[in-house]
Amino acid sequence: MKKIYTIALSLFIGSLVAQSSFEVFKLGTSDKVAPNSIIKGSTTADKQTTIQFDIRNTSNASHSYSVKRYDKLLNHSTMDTTIASAFFCFGGNCFPTNVYDATEVVDALTIKPGETASETGLAIDPTNHYYHLDTDIIEASTVGISEVRYTFYNVSNKADSIQFAIRYNDPYVGIKETVKNTSRVELYPNPGTDFTTITLESSNDQAGQLKVFSSIGSVVYEKQILSLEGKHSFDLNLQNLSAGVYFVQLKEGSTSTTKKLVVQK
Numbered sequence: 001m002k003k004i005y006t007i008a009l010s011l012f013i014g015s016l017v018a019q020s021s022f023e024v025f026k027l028g029t030s031d032k033v034a035p036n037s038i039i040k041g042s043t044t045a046d047k048q049t050t051i052q053f054d055i056r057n058t059s060n061a062s063h064s065y066s067v068k069r070y071d072k073l074l075n076h077s078t079m080d081t082t083i084a085s086a087f088f089c090f091g092g093n094c095f096p097t098n099v100y101d102a103t104e105v106v107d108a109l110t111i112k113p114g115e116t117a118s119e120t121g122l123a124i125d126p127t128n129h130y131y132h133l134d135t136d137i138i139e140a141s142t143v144g145i146s147e148v149r150y151t152f153y154n155v156s157n158k159a160d161s162i163q164f165a166i167r168y169n170d171p172y173v174g175i176k177e178t179v180k181n182t183s184r185v186e187l188y189p190n191p192g193t194d195f196t197t198i199t200l201e202s203s204n205d206q207a208g209q210l211k212v213f214s215s216i217g218s219v220v221y222e223k224q225i226l227s228l229e230g231k232h233s234f235d236l237n238l239q240n241l242s243a244g245v246y247f248v249q250l251k252e253g254s255t256s257t258t259k260k261l262v263v264q265k
Helices: 002-016 117-124
Strands: 022-026 038-041 048-057 063-073 085-090 093-095 109-111 133-138 146-154 157-168 183-188 195-202 206-213 219-227 230-237 244-252 255-263
Touching: 022 146, 022 157, 038 048, 048 063, 048 109, 048 117, 063 085, 085 146, 109 117, 133 146, 133 157, 183 244, 183 255
Parallel strands: 038 157
Antiparallel strands: 022 048, 048 133, 063 109, 063 146, 085 093, 085 133, 146 157, 183 195, 195 230, 206 219, 206 244, 244 255
């Protein structure tokens, strides 16, 4: 009885650490996409933006794969009623905005061991360039933040999957607060209306650069500063800023600290 329990436990643990049968990478590069990663993207008003990915079967057996799309956030223009629209191409087909799972329309793409979706497509139809994943978004009339998620999955085992998100026009993506930074930034009041006081606290004297980004990544304020040891403050005029979310970034050498600032009118 003890042996049976041990075997069952080993099988259970093995199932928890089972490896995916495939990997995802940006097309034309060796950059692998980690599960649940957030990829930074940018758009232009009224234009289409495409980011391409490929999938490789890393197992020793053929598997059939498909893609799902999830529109977590689509930018709504503040100037009119236009909304950003997302769609994708995979497995030799392109799918309109109202199709979220490729298998709703076509069969999954079967990929042999060691092959990529692109290589599979080349053998099937050399004139069709849509076997890899094309992630597309057409921006609204004004640029804003959108987030679209994609999931590659094995149709015979949906737990065998990799999901990632593309976050468009978000300056905070790729800008992380630095744990080991020697300076601390505080904003008060926050939310602010006419001004906010920026307080810097530093453990030593060092030169730095202070920037304020809008929600679409534009620099709306920039100042060269000298952070002296101890605490010092200065006021940031908000009267010329529209209501919305901004990001205040202090960069000193290779480290940076970013704080969110809300402006109310």
